[in-house]
Amino acid sequence: MLSCLLIEGEEKMDAPYSQKVMEHFQNPRNVGEIENPDGIGHVGNPVCGDIMELYIKVENNIIVDAKFKTFGCGAAIATSSMVTELVKGKTVDEALKISNRAVAEALGGLPRIKMHCSILAEQALRSAIDDYLKKSKKV
Ligand code: FES
Helix, strand or coil: CCCCCCCCCCCCCCCCCHHHHHHHCCCCCCCCCCCCCCCEEEEHHHHHHCCEEEEEECCCCEEEEEEEECCCCCCHHHHHHHHHHHHHHCHHHHHCCCHHHHHHCCCCCCHHHHHHHHHHHHHHHHHHHHHHHHHCCCC
């Protein structure tokens, strides 16, 4: 599944996708929107054009639900799926510490040229949490 754009100056694919990446790409978890979300993150990568939206529901400072809609490559879909799985049950502070590397590691790794897709997932989560904090007037 090497259908993503090649970005000028980047090296060729240096490793195949892990089984876990393929599994999350083919059966993504938590696809869709949350009705009346507490936070919405909306991010995009201007180079490849991929777009990610992430919705969170927060109760008593715990992220109880997360969903996503991603228009993007297979790795963007897999990292969106994984970040929504990782974030559920975490406090807001714990969720802010979820890094793109943690998302990639949970997927069994990503080829180097696809690491930017995991950065989009991290940014979408942070954007949703920022939105939640603004709405709840905590920033
Ligand atoms: S190629 Fe754009 S996020 Fe994967």
